[in-house]
Each structure stands twice: as C-alpha cells, then as structure tokens.
Amino acid sequence: MTGSARAALLAVDGLRVTVPGAGRPILDGVALTVRDGEAVALVGESGSGKSVTARTALGLFPAGADVSGSVVVGGTEVVGAGSGALKRVRTADAAMIFQDPRAGVNPVRRIGDFLTEPLRRIRGESKAAATARALELLGAVGLPDPPRHLRQFPHELSGGMLQRVMIAYALTADPRLLLCDEPTTALDVTTQAEIMAILARLRRERGLGMLLITHDLDLAAAVCDRVYVMYAGRIMEAAPSDVLIAAPRHPYTRGLLGSAPPLTGPLARLTPIPGAPLGLAETVGGCPFAARCPHAVPGLCDTTEPEPEPEVDGDSMVACLRAAELGASLIEETQGESS
Amino acid sequence: MTVKSPNLVSVAWLRRVGAMASTLLVTSFLVFSSLYLAPGDPVAFLVKGRSPSPEQLAAIRHEYGFDKPFPVRYWDWLTGLLHGDFGQSYQLHASVASVIGSRLPSTLLLVALATVLIVVLGVGLGVFGALRGGKGVVVAVTVGAAVPSFTAAIVLRSVFGVRLGWFPTVGTGSGFGDELHHMLLPAIALAITFMALVTRVTRAAMLEELGREHVEVVTSRGLPRTAVIRRHVLRNALGPVVTVSALLISGLLVSTAIVESAFGMNGVGSLLVSSVNHMDFPVVQAVVLLVVAAFVVVNTVVDLVYPVIDPRVRAAR
Amino acid sequence: MSSVTVSGPRPRFGGAAARLAAVARLTWPVRICAALLVLVVLGAVSAPWLAPYDPASGDLSSTLAGMSGDHWLGTDAGGHDTFSQLLAGGRTSLLGPLGVVVFSTVSGVLAGLFSAWRGGWVDALIGRVLDIMFAFPSLLLAILAVALFGKGLGAPVVAMAIAYMPYTARLVRGLTQQEKMRPYIAAYRVQGHSGTFIALRRVLPAIGPTVLAQSTVNFGYALLDLAALSFLGLGVQPPTADWGAMINQSQAAVLEGQPLSAVLPALLVVVVVVAVTVVGEHFGDRLSGREAKA
Numbered sequence: 001m002t003g004s005a006r007a008a009l010l011a012v013d014g015l016r017v018t019v020p021g022a023g024r025p026i027l028d029g030v031a032l033t034v035r036d037g038e039a040v041a042l043v044g045e046s047g048s049g050k051s052v053t054a055r056t057a058l059g060l061f062p063a064g065a066d067v068s069g070s071v072v073v074g075g076t077e078v079v080g081a082g083s084g085a086l087k088r089v090r091t092a093d094a095a096m097i098f099q100d101p102r103a104g105v106n107p108v109r110r111i112g113d114f115l116t117e118p119l120r121r122i123r124g125e126s127k128a129a130a131t132a133r134a135l136e137l138l139g140a141v142g143l144p145d146p147p148r149h150l151r152q153f154p155h156e157l158s159g160g161m162l163q164r165v166m167i168a169y170a171l172t173a174d175p176r177l178l179l180c181d182e183p184t185t186a187l188d189v190t191t192q193a194e195i196m197a198i199l200a201r202l203r204r205e206r207g208l209g210m211l212l213i214t215h216d217l218d219l220a221a222a223v224c225d226r227v228y229v230m231y232a233g234r235i236m237e238a239a240p241s242d243v244l245i246a247a248p249r250h251p252y253t254r255g256l257l258g259s260a261p262p263l264t265g266p267l268a269r270l271t272p273i274p275g276a277p278l279g280l281a282e283t284v285g286g287c288p289f290a291a292r293c294p295h296a297v298p299g300l301c302d303t304t305e306p307e308p309e310p311e312v313d314g315d316s317m318v319a320c321l322r323a324a325e326l327g328a329s330l331i332e333e334t335q336g337e338s339s
Numbered sequence: 340m341t342v343k344s345p346n347l348v349s350v351a352w353l354r355r356v357g358a359m360a361s362t363l364l365v366t367s368f369l370v371f372s373s374l375y376l377a378p379g380d381p382v383a384f385l386v387k388g389r390s391p392s393p394e395q396l397a398a399i400r401h402e403y404g405f406d407k408p409f410p411v412r413y414w415d416w417l418t419g420l421l422h423g424d425f426g427q428s429y430q431l432h433a434s435v436a437s438v439i440g441s442r443l444p445s446t447l448l449l450v451a452l453a454t455v456l457i458v459v460l461g462v463g464l465g466v467f468g469a470l471r472g473g474k475g476v477v478v479a480v481t482v483g484a485a486v487p488s489f490t491a492a493i494v495l496r497s498v499f500g501v502r503l504g505w506f507p508t509v510g511t512g513s514g515f516g517d518e519l520h521h522m523l524l525p526a527i528a529l530a531i532t533f534m535a536l537v538t539r540v541t542r543a544a545m546l547e548e549l550g551r552e553h554v555e556v557v558t559s560r561g562l563p564r565t566a567v568i569r570r571h572v573l574r575n576a577l578g579p580v581v582t583v584s585a586l587l588i589s590g591l592l593v594s595t596a597i598v599e600s601a602f603g604m605n606g607v608g609s610l611l612v613s614s615v616n617h618m619d620f621p622v623v624q625a626v627v628l629l630v631v632a633a634f635v636v637v638n639t640v641v642d643l644v645y646p647v648i649d650p651r652v653r654a655a656r
Numbered sequence: 657m658s659s660v661t662v663s664g665p666r667p668r669f670g671g672a673a674a675r676l677a678a679v680a681r682l683t684w685p686v687r688i689c690a691a692l693l694v695l696v697v698l699g700a701v702s703a704p705w706l707a708p709y710d711p712a713s714g715d716l717s718s719t720l721a722g723m724s725g726d727h728w729l730g731t732d733a734g735g736h737d738t739f740s741q742l743l744a745g746g747r748t749s750l751l752g753p754l755g756v757v758v759f760s761t762v763s764g765v766l767a768g769l770f771s772a773w774r775g776g777w778v779d780a781l782i783g784r785v786l787d788i789m790f791a792f793p794s795l796l797l798a799i800l801a802v803a804l805f806g807k808g809l810g811a812p813v814v815a816m817a818i819a820y821m822p823y824t825a826r827l828v829r830g831l832t833q834q835e836k837m838r839p840y841i842a843a844y845r846v847q848g849h850s851g852t853f854i855a856l857r858r859v860l861p862a863i864g865p866t867v868l869a870q871s872t873v874n875f876g877y878a879l880l881d882l883a884a885l886s887f888l889g890l891g892v893q894p895p896t897a898d899w900g901a902m903i904n905q906s907q908a909a910v911l912e913g914q915p916l917s918a919v920l921p922a923l924l925v926v927v928v929v930v931a932v933t934v935v936g937e938h939f940g941d942r943l944s945g946r947e948a949k950a
Contacts, residue, residue: 055559058559060555060558060559086561087561087563089561090558090559090560090561091560091561095559095560096556096559098552098555098556100552103551103552103553104552104553104556105553105556106553106557106571106574106575107553107575107649107650107651108574108575108648108649108650108651109570109574117557117562117566117570118557118560118561118562121562121563121566122560122561122562153650153651155650155651166556169556169560170560172560173560173561362787362788362791365788366788366791370800373800373804374804376804377804377805378805384804481930481933481934482926482930484933485876485880485925485926485929485930485933486926487880487883487884487922487925487926487929488884489883489884489887489900489903489922490903490922490923490925490926493903493907493910493915493918493919493922494915494919494922496910496911497910497913497915497918497919500911501910501911501912501913501915502913508911509911586790589791589792589793589796590793590795592793593793593795593796593799594795594884596795596799596888597884597887597888600887600888601887601907611799612799612888612889612890614803615799615802615803615890616889616890618803620803623799623800623803627796627799627800630793630796631791631792631796634791634793635791
C-alpha cells in the first residue's frame with residue numbers, strides 16, 4: 001500500500017468466507033482496494049458475493065460463516081476484530097447505504113429519532129445539537145422540508161425520499177468511505193438518477209471514497225474510476241473503467257457488456273450469457289465460469305483454477321487461463337459491437 | 340401524505356367504541372337468553388334444587404318478570420345491569436352485585452400478581468430465548484404451555500406448602516403482607532401456562548425482528564448491541580406481544596376458578612364454581628358477563644392504543 | 657491474515673424436494689412423543705382387559721397406599737387402584753377432547769370455507785359473529801353449559817366445540833382466501849367446474865393438512881380444558897374414572913402429604929398434552945414450510 005500516492009481506505013486481501021453445507025465458498029480469495037477519494041465499483045450478477053464483500057468492511061459476516069483473510073478499513077483489521085475495533089470502523093471510518101430503504105429504516109420510529117440516535121448515543125451530542133445536525137444533513141441530501149420530515153414516520157415518505165434519509169444516516173458517521181449496496185435498485189428510474197447525482201455531489205464536496213455495488217456495468221463505468229468484476233465469489237477482472245469497457249480481458253466481462261442493452265443502435269445485438277449463475281450448492285473444480293464460457297477449453301478451464309494475474313500498474317488484474325491468447329480477439333468482438 | 344386531523348382520529352375511536360358497545364349488547368343478549376336454552380320451564384330451572392314456598396316462587400316470577408313478554412324482560416334486566424343491579428343470589432340471600440363485590444378485591448389481587456409474573460418473566464424469558472438461543476427455552480415453553488393450573492397447584496402445594504412448609508396451603512390471609520404470602524403460590528400456578536405463551540410469542544417476534552434489515556442498518560452504524568436490542572428489536576416486537584397478551588385475558592380470568600378452588604380461596608372464580616354447584620344462575624350469568632366484558636374492553640383499549648406501538652396502522656385506518 | 661468463525665445459526669440450502677423430505681423425516685423428540693401417544697391410546701382402549709382392579713370400586717382396607725407389587729402406582733383415599741384408574745380414565749379423558757376437535761373442525765371448516773368463498777357481506781357477517789364468539793373462553797362456555805344442562809361430558813363437549821370453532825374457522829378462512837388467489841383456481845373456473853366442487857374437492861385437500869395440524873394442537877388444549885372442568889367437579893362424575901376427576905378426589909390427600917394419587921394423573925395430563933403439541937406443531941411447521949421456531 002506504500003506504493004500508491006493515496007492511502008487505502010479499504011484493503012481486502014485473500015478474503016475467503018465459507019458456510020457449512022455449501023458446495024463452494026461464498027467468497028474465495030477476494031482482493032480489492034479503495035483509496036482515499038476514489039470511486040470503485042464491484043459488479044456482478046446476483047449471488048456473486050458482491051454484497052457479502054461490501055458488508056465484511058463493516059464486520060457484518062453471514063451467520064455461521066468461517067472467515068479468513070484480511071479486511072483493513074482505515075488502518076483497522078476487521079476480520080477477527082474485537083468490539084472496540086469494530087465500533088471504531090462502524091462509527092468513524094465507513095458507512096453503508098443499503099439497497100431497500102423501506103426495509104432499512106425502522107418503521108415504528110420517527111425519522112428524527114432515526115437520524116439523531118447515532119449522534120446522541122454514539123457521539124454523545126446534546127439533543128439540540130443532534131437535531132440541528134440532522135436538519136443540516138437532510139438539507140444536504142436535498143429533501144424539501146427537513147423540519148417536517150424529522151417528525152414523520154418512514155411510511156409517510158416515498159422510496160426516493162427514504163433513500164435520501166438513508167444517505168443522511170450514513171453521513172452522520174462523517175465516514176471517509178461510503179459503501180453503496182445497489183442504492184438505486186429498489187427505486188424507480190427517475191429517482192435512480194437523482195440518487196446517483198446526490199452521491200456524486202456528496203463525494204465531490206466531502207472527498208469521500210466510495211465502493212459501489214451494482215449489477216449494471218455501464219452505470220459502474222460511468223460513475224467510478226475503477227471496476228472490479230465478480231463471479232461466484234471471485235474477482236474475475238479489475239481495470240480502470242474506460243479500459244474495462246473498451247478492452248475487456250475476461251470472457252465474463254465481455255459477456256456482461258454484450259448482454260446489456262446498448263444506449264444506441266438496434267437491440268438485436270443483445271447476446272445473453274448462456275446458462276445460469278453458479279448456485280451456492282454447486283462445487284467448482286477449475287474456473288467457475290467455465291461451464292458458461294464460449295472460450296472454455298475442456299480439460300483445461302474446468303479442471304485448473306486460474307490464478308489472478310496482476311498487471312504492472314497494480315490497478316488491473318484478470319483471472320483467466322486463456323487471457324493472454326484471447327486478449328486481442330475479445331477486444332475486437334467488443335469494438336465490433338459498439339461501432 | 341399524513342392525515343392527522345383530530346376529526347378523523349375521533350371518528351376511528353367512535354367506530355371502535357361503537358363496535359365494542361354492540362359486541363357487549365349481543366353478549367348480554369346471549370347470556371340472558373341462554374336461560375331459555377335450559378330444558379323445561381325457566382322458573383322451574385331457576386328454583387331447581389330448592390323447595391321454594393309459593394311466596395318465594397311468586398317473588399322469583401316477579402323479579403324475572405315472567406308475566407311480561409320476553410323483550411320487556413330483557414330490557415328490564417339490561418337496564419338493571421346498567422344500574423349495577425345483577426339480581427339476587429339464591430344461595431347467599433344477597434344481591435349478586437354485593438356478593439361479587441365482596442370477592443372481587445381478592446381475585447383482582449391474584450390476577451394482578453399473576454399478570455406481573457406473566458409480563459415480567461414471560462417477556463424476559465422470551466428475550467433471553469431469542470438472544471441466547473438454545474433448546475432449553477423451547478422445551479420449557481412447550482412443557483410450560485401444557486401445565487394446567489390445577490397440575491401446577493397440586494405440585495406447588497405439595498412441595499412448597501406441605502413438604503417444605505414455606506407457604507400456607509389454604510385461605511386468603513389478612514393484611515396486605517399476609518395476603519401476598521397466601522397469594523404467591525396461587526399466582527404462580529395461575530401464571531405458568533400464560534407465561535409460556537407470552538414467552539413463545541416474544542421469542543418468535545424478537546427472532547423475526549432480529550433478521551430484519553433495519554436492525555442490520557443500525558448495527559452497521561455502530562450502535563451498541565444493548566441499544567439495538569432495546570430500541571429496535573424489542574421495541575418493534577412489542578406489537579404482537581401486546582396483541583397476544585390481550586387475547587389471553589379472558590382465559591386468565593376463567594382460570595382463577597381453578598386456582599381459587601384448588602387453594603380454597605374466596606374469590607369470584609370459586610364463587611362461579613359454587614354457584615354452578617348450587618344452581619345459583621343469576622350469579623353464574625353475572626360472572627360470565629363480567630369475564631366477557633373484561634375481554635371486550637381490554638381488547639378495545641389495546642386496539643385504540645395500538646397506533647402508538649405501530650404507527651403504520653394509523654395510516655391503514 | 658487471521659481466521660474467525662462467526663457464531664449464529666447455520667443457514668440451510670435446498671428447495672421443495674428437501675422440504676418434502678423434512679416433512680417425512682421425524683426427529684427423535686417427535687418419534688418419542690408419537691410413541692407415547694400410541695401407548696396411552698392403546699392403554700385406554702384395552703383398559704378393561706389390562707386394568708388389574710376395577711377402577712370404580714375401592715378397597716377401603718388399603719387406602720393411600722404407596723407403590724407396591726399389589727398396587728403398582730398405589731391407591732387413592734378411597735382405596736381405588738391408581739394404575740387401573742389411569743387406564744380407565746384415559747377413555748373419557750381422550751374421548752371428550754376428540755369429540756370437541758371433530759365437532760369444531762367440521763363446523764369451523766364449513767364456516768371458514770363458506771365465508772371466504774362467498775366473500776362480500778356474508779364474509780363480513782361471519783367475521784363479526786366469529787369476533788363475538790372469540791370473547792367467550794372455552795372453559796367459561798363449558799361452565800355455563802354445565803350450569804344450564806347439568807354435569808357430565810355431553811354439554812361441555814358441545815360448548816367447547818362451539819368455543820373452538822372460531823379458531824379453525826379463522827384459519828380456514830385465511831388459507832382459503834390465499835388459495836383462492838392462485839392461478840389453478842381460475843383454471844378450474846374456466847373449465848366450468850362449479851364453485852362448490854372447487855371449494856370442496858380442490859381447495860379443501862390443499863389446505864387440509866395445515867388444518868389437521870391445527871386441530872391436533874387444539875386437541876391438547878381441549879384435553880386441558882375438560883380436565884380442568886372435571887377437576888372443578890363439574891365434568892365427568894364418579895364412579896366413572898377421569899384424570900381431572902382423579903386429581904379432584906385426591907386434593908385432600910395432597911394436604912395430608914400423600915400426593916401420589918393426585919400427582920400421577922396431573923403429570924399424565926401434561927405428558928399427553930406436550931406429546932400432542934409436539935407432534936401437531938411438527939407437522940404444522942413442516943407443512944407450512946416454516947422451520948420449527950418454538
């Protein structure tokens with residue numbers, strides 16, 4: 001970490017999470033870095049382990065899981081951490097914005113109680129100070145009438161308004177790292193753009209680092225500096241956003257790009273990835289994507305595990321046995337499509 | 340958006356109170372007319388087991404107004420109830436109201452003591468069971484719910500009353516301290532089944548809330564575990580616990596009959612049993628009516644205060 | 657690098673097939689409870705041949721005897737053999753609740769099915785009637801029935817069946833409303849089947865197992881209520897043997913420090929009710945796809 005100019009807010013290395021009864025680990029050898037002020041995306045299909053990865057940064061592990069590896073947040077090791085270290089991470093270093101704001105806000109308490117609770121209980125602020133801060137934060141996330149919202153109950157607000165409340169809640173920690181777990185998936189399309197705009201503005205104003213979890217590769221590339229692509233609990237490819245879009249090096253990334261509707265041009269170009277994502281009950285002997293990969297070589301990809309190959313600049317990696325030989329042809333495919 | 344006009348709230352209240360009044364009215368009619376279900380002439384039924392003089396018979400005929408048509412009799416009885424006149428007890432030669440009134444304090448104390456046990460221990464055990472897990476609480480709940488108050492009474496009396504001699508085995512006691520001493524075993528015997536049910540509901544509701552995302556949200560924000568449990572898990576589990584507890588009230592009141600009989604106490608419950616044995620129907624009618632009324636009133640009150648526990652129902656109304 | 661294990665319940669995997677297997681798979685507590693029930697029922701059925709003494713007639717030369725070779729479980733204050741009484745008492749103590757459950761299940765299923773199927777004002781009216789019936793606790797209604805019709809088993813069983821009916825009716829109503837929404841019902845309607853046919857031949861079998869599980873649990877509660885009634889001296893009258901009546905007869909002996917003849921039937925009631933509840937809830941939970949919570 002000394003090699004980079006900016007300090008790492010989040011450094012995950014060799015993270016492996018297993019639960020008994022599952023055929024494969026939920027996470028297997030996950031490594032990723034988010035530096036100060038940097039926006040990083042973690043992209044994958046549902047069940048790929050991206051949410052689990054984000055949650056480990058706050059010491060939230062699946063019940064009954066065996067965890068090994070390292071998750072360092074703001075200089076604090078989270079794996080195996082005691083309650084003191086966990087509390088430091090959760091109250092000062094990182095905060096999370098969850099997918100469904102309806103489920104995320106306690107339905108029986110007022111918005112005001114929800115927002116002032118961490119300020120008063122964790123920071124020991126007075127009631128007046130906490131209320132003033134809550135009003136300021138509600139204004140910062142663009143809610144129209146903060147004093148009224150403080151007295152309202154969650155069911156009296158729309159989903160988009162509640163997600164702003166959730167963002168305000170995360171900001172009560174004054175975090176340096178925002179973990180955003182599909183923050184717009186549960187919202188309607190117009191609201192999605194507003195929420196992303198608010199997040200972008202807050203990040204700019206406050207110099208926050210962000211880890212954005214999403215299944216939308218285009219959104220990830222548009223908002224973030226770098227993208228990690230995840231499949232079946234492993235990182236498949238990582239690269240700066242523009243590089244990843246223009247020149248994907250993993251067949252899975254290529255498949256994700258091909259299966260999203262293009263913003264322009266005819267829809268006939270859509271090519272879905274054949275098959276279904278790997279379930280937790282299935283076991284892996286080799287590359288987890290081998291069964292769905294158009295470039296898989298029998299006897300190689302389904303038996304040998306690909307080792308992650310980092311690039312010299314430290315910002316890119318790919319975990320594909322055929323990355324070197326496929327390289328040029330994948331780029332050609334992609335460019336042929338987007339022309 | 341929010342509709343909090345006092346006008347609408349009071350309309351909801353009026354509707355609930357109206358429903359309560361109509362339920363009570365139907366109940367009173369059912370209880371009154373049940374007398375006519377009994378085989379034979381109602382007057383003969385009322386004096387069964389006694390050999391009344393012609394004057395007494397005439398007094399009964401007059402009191403129940405058997406010379407008048409049925410609706411008039413019901414109306415007279417109902418207006419009597421509203422004035423606190425429940426008729427005369429044959430067995431005890433006194434007004435039903437005074438007979439019940441003299442026994443009510445002892446029964447209310449028993450029920451109050453049992454309620455404290457049920458709420459404190461029931462909720463406490465439920466919380467413990469949800470947080471510490473373990474099969475122990477599950478087994479205790481299954482067995483506890485199956486321990487009828489007469490079994491509990493027999494065992495408690497036998498062990499703590501007769502064998503160990505720590506508690507009196509019979510009677511109500513005099514003076515508050517002595518009364519409490521007399522009441523403790525009966526209250527425990529009365530409470531066990533209901534405690535188990537409250538424990539079970541509390542545990543299930545807590546487990547359900549513990550798995551909710553809003554609990555993960557406040558946990559991820561670093562709120563201390565005790566605050567998360569108290570302010571988010573237990574607070575949100577309160578709804579089902581209160582609802583179920585209110586439904587248990589009628590069973591609790593009826594069970595005083597068993598416990599008071601088992602411990603030889605002079606309360607409303609044992610009065611009900613002896614009134615059945617002595618065919619003192621006016622007293623039976625009055626006690627049945629009181630138990631049902633208590634159930635209806637308690638559940639209406641819970642209904643009315645429920646929006647404070649869960650504000651979402653206010654919107655649904 | 658470090659390694660930790662997170663405490664907490666282990667997650668489960670598997671779909672419908674696994675759930676079916678779980679229904680069929682009996683855990684040890686369930687097996688033991690089922691075996692106990694079979695034993696109690698067999699004992700009650702064959703009481704006339706198994707009982708070493710006549711449960712109705714007491715031997716006044718050996719009252720309040722302890723356990724011995726002559727009287728395996730001792731005798732009560734009237735010299736009745738406790739073992740024989742427990743066997744014979746099982747007949748009334750189990751038949752009563754059975755009657756309650758059969759009556760209340762049949763009437764509750766009909767009322768619930770009809771209410772949910774018709775909907776509209778019929779549903780609203782039946783719902784209101786059920787609400788009022790809920791206000792009458794089963795034991796209170798049974799006591800009222802005794803006051804009106806005299807002591808015994810008949811009147812209380814009918815009264816309790818009426819008191820238990822709303823619970824079954826409400827369950828059936830809820831299940832039927834859910835079932836009514838499912839596409840296969842619309843498919844039957846399109847094919848021209850009558851509403852009665854669909855309700856009785858298609859919906860009822862679909863919700864039947866859940867209702868039966870609930871009725872099994874109700875059996876336990878009815879047993880408790882009827883035993884309580886006998887304990888109060890308002891139910892089955894001596895010399896007919898009954899567990900609740902046995903406890904009632906032996907109360908004085910408890911105060912004399914001879915609790916055996918009261919404690920044994922009291923414990924038997926608890927054991928049978930626990931066994932019935934465990935078996936009923938096992939199938940109820942498994943059938944509705946829930947994991948056993950309590």
